[in-house]
Amino acid sequence: MTHLAAYDRELRTDAEVTHALSVAAHGPLRLAVFPGGRGFVSYADLDGFDPRGIETLVDVALAHFVNLSGIDSIEWKTRGHDRAPGLGPALESRGFVPEEVESVMIGEAALLAQPVDLPSDVELRRARTDAEVFAMEEMQGRVFGDPRWRVRVETTLQRIREDDSVELWTAVAGGRVVSAGRLEPVAGTSFAGLWGGATLTEWRGRGIYRALTAQRARSALALGKSYLQSDCTEFSRPILERAGLVKVSTTTPYVWTRSPD
Incomplete structure (x- = not known):
């Protein structure tokens, strides 16, 4: 297949x-x-x-x-x-x-779970506490230019409380979150999703996001998942390709919004 x-x-x-x-x-x-x-x-x-x-x-x-x-x-x-x-x-x-056309990216978890050298001052951590989730969402809000990032904090916390298979991974340097991404296993399938990937501008180009992808691939394999999938913008596509995912199609969301009364 x-x-x-x-x-x-x-x-x-x-x-x-x-x-x-x-x-x-x-x-x-x-x-x-x-x-x-x-x-x-x-x-x-x-x-x-x-x-x-x-x-x-x-x-x-x-x-x-x-x-x-x-x-x-x-x-x-x-x-x-x-x-x-x-x-x-x-x-x-x-x-x-x-809305913006996105690429549908898929990679085999076993091929993505490869060792990646990290800068010596960077450590990968799984975010579990309220403070860790807050720091992760704040960093992603800055990268994506989203002033409503605080609204997502409680939503994210509620999600990981309800589903402990969802994993939040961060790269931390000097106590500061510099990159992050989610792993969301899809129940009843051989897939896990890679979502929310973001890295601070000054920390890009050092293999940090590839290391986060590799870590999430290892977690996916431990959960019995064979494939990783993500929808991404054209900006993110080359980053995921370097991490080992391939473009298999595109997706375009069409959104209807109710007019105010």
Whole structure:
């Protein structure tokens, strides 16, 4: 089985909505509600649907979420390798806005779990305490230019309290977090996700992020996972490629936002 075939078979539909508050099915679609008033549309493929049939699916999904109280936004996550004629125009004509195209990256955990030399003053640590999570989120907020990073602290803490298989890894120098990333094993699959990777500008180019990736690969293997997967921007793609992941497709989120009353 190719990496892309494994991705389609294991990481779409049910795996994407595991942590949803509720899920409804309509034909190939899974219509999920996540905390924060987020609707999300997942499916394995849309093979067999012509443009008119796809328009009908979009209309059904949109009506489903619009009629639910508390839903402020809907994400329809498209994939570049899907056969879905007319999907983009159907979404845009109904108010969905395409966000940045991301690369779907996959690597074999056993190949990624290689020793990587770190600068002598850098140590890899798993973040577990409130203070460690706060420091990690603060650093990532600065790297991503996200002024709302404090909001994520409690969300992240709640997530690791509920699911102890989620691992937060940091690189620390002089008591300061200089790089970080999450490992999220996907239950019932051979995959674990790599998410939230960030490194302070002045610490880039020293192999720190590759070392964090290798550490997460070792953890994934210990958890019985064979593959690592990540969606990344064009900026991050070369970094993940140097760490050993390969691009197998693209994904473009289309987002609908409810207009204020």
